[in-house]
Amino acid sequence: MTRYLSRRLVQALATIFAVVTVAFAFGRLSGSPAALLLTENAPKSQIVALNHRLGFDKPLWLQYVDYLGGLLHGDFGQSYRQVGVSSMSLVLERLPASLLLGAVGLTAGILLAMVAGLVIQLTGSRGLRTTALGIGAVRQAIPDFFFGLLLVLIFSVTLGILPSLGNRGITSVIMPALTIATGQFILYMRLIDNSLTEQSSMDYARTAYARGDSRFRVVLGELLPNAFLPVMTVAGISLGGFLGGLVIVENVFAWPGMGQLMLSAVYSRDFPVVQSGLIVVAGLFIVANFAVDLCYALIDPRVRLR
Amino acid sequence: MSDRPVLLEVTDLSVGYRTEDGAVVTLVDRVGFTLHEREVLCLVGESGSGKSVTMLAVLGLLPDGLEILGGSVVYRGRDLLDLTPREWSALRGAELAMVFQDPMTALNPVKRVGSQIARAVTAHTPGLGRRAVASRVETLLADVGVPEPAERARSYPHEWSGGMRQRAVIAMAMANGPSVLVADEPTTALDVTIQAQIMRVLADARERTEAAMILITHDLGLVAETADRICIMYAGRVVETGSVWDIFEHPTHPYTAGLLASLLSSEHTGDRVYAIPGQPPSPASRGTGCPFASRCELPAKSELCLTTRPALAPSGSSQSSACHFADATADFAAEVTA
Numbered sequence: 001m002t003r004y005l006s007r008r009l010v011q012a013l014a015t016i017f018a019v020v021t022v023a024f025a026f027g028r029l030s031g032s033p034a035a036l037l038l039t040e041n042a043p044k045s046q047i048v049a050l051n052h053r054l055g056f057d058k059p060l061w062l063q064y065v066d067y068l069g070g071l072l073h074g075d076f077g078q079s080y081r082q083v084g085v086s087s088m089s090l091v092l093e094r095l096p097a098s099l100l101l102g103a104v105g106l107t108a109g110i111l112l113a114m115v116a117g118l119v120i121q122l123t124g125s126r127g128l129r130t131t132a133l134g135i136g137a138v139r140q141a142i143p144d145f146f147f148g149l150l151l152v153l154i155f156s157v158t159l160g161i162l163p164s165l166g167n168r169g170i171t172s173v174i175m176p177a178l179t180i181a182t183g184q185f186i187l188y189m190r191l192i193d194n195s196l197t198e199q200s201s202m203d204y205a206r207t208a209y210a211r212g213d214s215r216f217r218v219v220l221g222e223l224l225p226n227a228f229l230p231v232m233t234v235a236g237i238s239l240g241g242f243l244g245g246l247v248i249v250e251n252v253f254a255w256p257g258m259g260q261l262m263l264s265a266v267y268s269r270d271f272p273v274v275q276s277g278l279i280v281v282a283g284l285f286i287v288a289n290f291a292v293d294l295c296y297a298l299i300d301p302r303v304r305l306r
Numbered sequence: 307m308s309d310r311p312v313l314l315e316v317t318d319l320s321v322g323y324r325t326e327d328g329a330v331v332t333l334v335d336r337v338g339f340t341l342h343e344r345e346v347l348c349l350v351g352e353s354g355s356g357k358s359v360t361m362l363a364v365l366g367l368l369p370d371g372l373e374i375l376g377g378s379v380v381y382r383g384r385d386l387l388d389l390t391p392r393e394w395s396a397l398r399g400a401e402l403a404m405v406f407q408d409p410m411t412a413l414n415p416v417k418r419v420g421s422q423i424a425r426a427v428t429a430h431t432p433g434l435g436r437r438a439v440a441s442r443v444e445t446l447l448a449d450v451g452v453p454e455p456a457e458r459a460r461s462y463p464h465e466w467s468g469g470m471r472q473r474a475v476i477a478m479a480m481a482n483g484p485s486v487l488v489a490d491e492p493t494t495a496l497d498v499t500i501q502a503q504i505m506r507v508l509a510d511a512r513e514r515t516e517a518a519m520i521l522i523t524h525d526l527g528l529v530a531e532t533a534d535r536i537c538i539m540y541a542g543r544v545v546e547t548g549s550v551w552d553i554f555e556h557p558t559h560p561y562t563a564g565l566l567a568s569l570l571s572s573e574h575t576g577d578r579v580y581a582i583p584g585q586p587p588s589p590a591s592r593g594t595g596c597p598f599a600s601r602c603e604l605p606a607k608s609e610l611c612l613t614t615r616p617a618l619a620p621s622g623s624s625q626s627s628a629c630h631f632a633d634a635t636a637d638f639a640a641e642v643t644a
Contacts, residue, residue, distance in 0.1 A: 124370075201369065203411040209367055210406075211426040211478055212399030215391065225416045300416050301462040
């Protein structure tokens with residue numbers, strides 16, 4: 001266990017270091033922010049002065065070393081736009097809203113997929129499977145932003161029952177979460193369906209039937225724990241893509257989360273905010289995959305963490 | 307043996323599957339046998355002869371895609387083929403239990419062995435207290451010779467050896483004192499050194515519960531030691547049935563004669579052992595004649611064998627044989643064994 005934890009820690013640090021470096025490099029490649037931060041007709045002297053204040057007149061390697069040095073002291077750099085505010089505090093301020101939306105959306109998607117997979121397995125209905133796969137595929141063929149707009153059109157504009165923008169109470173989370181959940185549905189439904197079907201032909205399932213267990217009992221009690229293992233693995237791995245999709249959904253619904261902040265930070269060349277945001281995203285990815293490992297070991301006794 | 311009451315009667319049971327163009331492929335063709343109380347019946351045959359499928363059909367455990375095409379399975383006067391899933395659940399594990407071939411895969415890898423056996427207990431005795439269940443599981447494990455049963459019950463299948471796992475599977479099958487135990491090649495997947503132990507465990511378990519057993523095997527040595535009666539299956543059909551004594555002494559089907567002749571015996575050390583030529587026909591190409599005709603070396607065999615399927619008919623005091631020339635088999639048998 002100690003060996004596992006230390007190995008994991010080294011991996012996590014390496015991941016964050018790589019993310020920080022790439023984010024830094026890509027940011028600088030996209031040009032000097034000073035011209036964008038100032039008004040359109042700002043004199044050259046002002047641009048030079050700002051570049052000096054932000055450290056852009058130093059050689060690139062020195063900027064990088066300064067930045068890394070700051071990170072080690074817990075200094076993530078101040079926002080270029082909101083002078084005097086730590087970029088990390090801006091990101092962390094937005095984190096809870098993103099976590100809420102992401103967790104609700106992903107959980108709902110996986111739950112929906114599990115219910116569909118279990119019902120298909122319990123009824124043995126091929127028609128149901130075809131229908132669920134069809135609906136899931138059609139939904140996946142619609143981009144998230146467009147599906148989100150459709151929801152707004154139906155539930156906010158036409159029916160007027162749900163708020164279309166921002167975070168105003170519990171009802172606000174419904175549409176963005178629905179967008180995410182339905183988008184994730186097909187992936188997890190296919191996975192659970194395949195996994196349950198595979199498990200149902202295993203010898204241990206026959207043993208369970210032979211001792212008198214009902215189909216319901218076998219599917220839920222025996223097959224599901226085994227079938228859930230690959231779901232967790234995929235959830236952990238696809239989290240990166242999922243967080244990318246979250247940025248889009250947050251912007252469609254003006255959800256005050258990290259995604260919105262990051263996108264506007266990219267537009268305005270607010271490098272420290274982008275970099276801090278990416279560090280947090282990398283951290284989330286690491287924590288989630290660590291959690292997957294722990295759950296895996298918890299469910300499957302053959303897995304030892306080392 | 308046959309003076310004991312009948313427990314299970316299988317009549318003309320056929321099992322098969324439908325191909326995509328609607329054709330029916332028959333895997334088990336009008337198989338019938340009778341099991342009496344406390345009796346050991348051995349189903350013997352090569353791989354693919356339909357012995358496992360027959361027993362899975364009897365227990366209602368056929369995998370998806372296979373279906374029962376006809377016949378009846380009567381257990382203590384009840385036709386099992388009419389049972390609802392709920393009635394099946396009440397019967398399976400309580401009165402009809404099964405031990406499977408491969409103990410490495412027969413247990414759920416993510417659940418403790420004890421809890422899997424406990425499930426067999428609670429499935430048929432709901433409302434039993436936790437302590438009572440745990441002590442019952444301990445007794446069951448101790449009965450099948452698992453050392454330190456209380457501790458081992460808390461471990462997972464991957465921590466058990468193959469032989470120990472098969473003991474656990476037997477404990478699970480015996481949990482409710484079934485009347486019929488079906489053992490599907492229970493020792494095939496095990497080391498030779500463990501096989502005798504497991505057969506001993508099975509025999510002891512039957513002694514305690516007075517269960518009758520249907521043993522599926524291709525090991526004639528095992529048959530000679532264990533069986534009261536034998537059913538020889540070939541290409542989805544019963545080709546010969548009778549008491550173990552009669553069949554070993556004077557087989558009345560050329561396939562049985564061939565099987566017995568291919569057994570190694572100390573009498574004929576150094577001689578070349580008889581081998582039945584060829585391969586059994588695939589289920590889709592069994593034809594209308596005797597399925598064994600192409601491999602049969604009976605001198606008396608004729609055109610009749612290729613055109614007409616022989617029915618199972620009495621061929622001795624306890625025996626029946628599905629051969630047109632059952633009478634002529636004795637000489638052939640003597641020749642191939644010599």
